[in-house]
Amino acid sequence: MTAFRPTTMLTILLWLVLEVVAAWQVRTPDGAPLLATWIRSMAQPVIWSAHEIGHLIVDVGLGTTDLQRVVADNRSLRLDVERLSSRNLLLEEDLAALRDAAGLTSNNIGFSNGAVLARCTFRDVAAGSMEVRTASRVNLPRDTPAITGGGLVGRVVRSEGSRHWLQLITHGAAAAAVQTPDGAVQGLVVGTGGETLTVAYVPRQAMLEKGQVLVTSGGDGIFPPGIAAATVVHVRETESPFLEIGAVPTADIRSTRIVVLLPLWSAAGDGETE
């Protein structure tokens, strides 16, 4: 293939110039030079391309802006969803608390004069402790009983303003005097430090069955009588004069949200509301 010589290029260039000169002389029907029509025709694709590219750039810019807006909206929607989820969890918690409170209506003692409603804010079943909060600052005396709709929860061991700490009946050092509802069998419910209880000092000849509910007898002077405290889960005879009885709290300590505090049943006998 021969190289494209400069002479050939010069020839073609000259011929193009002559053609352009001729086009400048020829007039179109509207009186304009034909050369202007050529220039317009050659420029038209460039102008169109520039126009379309400009539109494309604008559209890309708008699209980018819209995308950023969509991303921002998406982010805010995610935050809203998380916020609503949190609120939903809180509402579910409130609903469950309302159900618990509704369950307390079946317990006349729960709504006696001086009873204080408190909301559980922290619990450590293994340690046998629970923190509750009242709506207002209340000075609760030590050993104030705490109950739920399910039964006995424990007693107040510390009170500061609206925050109060309970010792659960499952605490290793907790104990409550209990009896069968008919009063035939009496014993002492003792915490084991876990989730179960032990019923002590029940004579061997006592008639107790699995599933039997034990209520407080009031003999300890701390808890009012008649509150469901424990459910017997097993009974075993031993060589000692007492039965070996295992039980579980009747109250659902793990999921309890509302407790009723009975300051009037404490040994001090007066609950003051600030």
Add this chain to the structure above:
Amino acid sequence: MQLKIVLPVVLTLLAQRMLGLPGMPSWTAEVLLPVVWIVAAALLQKERGWPYHALVLGLAWDVLFEPVIGPGGIAWSAACLVLYALAGFVADRSPKMWAGFGAVGAAIVTLVHSAALIPLGLPFSLTLGHWVRMVIFTGLWCGLVGATLRLDLPSQWRTYRSRKLR
């Protein structure tokens, strides 16, 4: 040297215009008289550069015979370039070769000129018969010039004069 041939070229162009005057036979306008100049440049010149003279000849043709100036320069320079290329392959310089070159030159001038008018949107009336006649008549004209040059009339005149003086 080049200035010496300007006058004959101008006379050729004027003669071409006269061939197209009303009253002249219609076939006379089909003889392209200036083609002989590009044939002569191809056959007689030892060194052939770019044919600027053909370009000027074509522009002069446009001034005298065409509505626009430009396509003539393209056509005549293209024809001259082709004749230059053919002259490199042909050693014969007889009147027959002059006629052949004249025919080729006329064919290329008319075809390229018509092609150059197409982008301009100008009409051209080049029929096959008109084109063939133009090629033949121009070839004959160039062959006549070649034969006349072959006769070398100035040398014969000098010979005749010297014989007469004796």
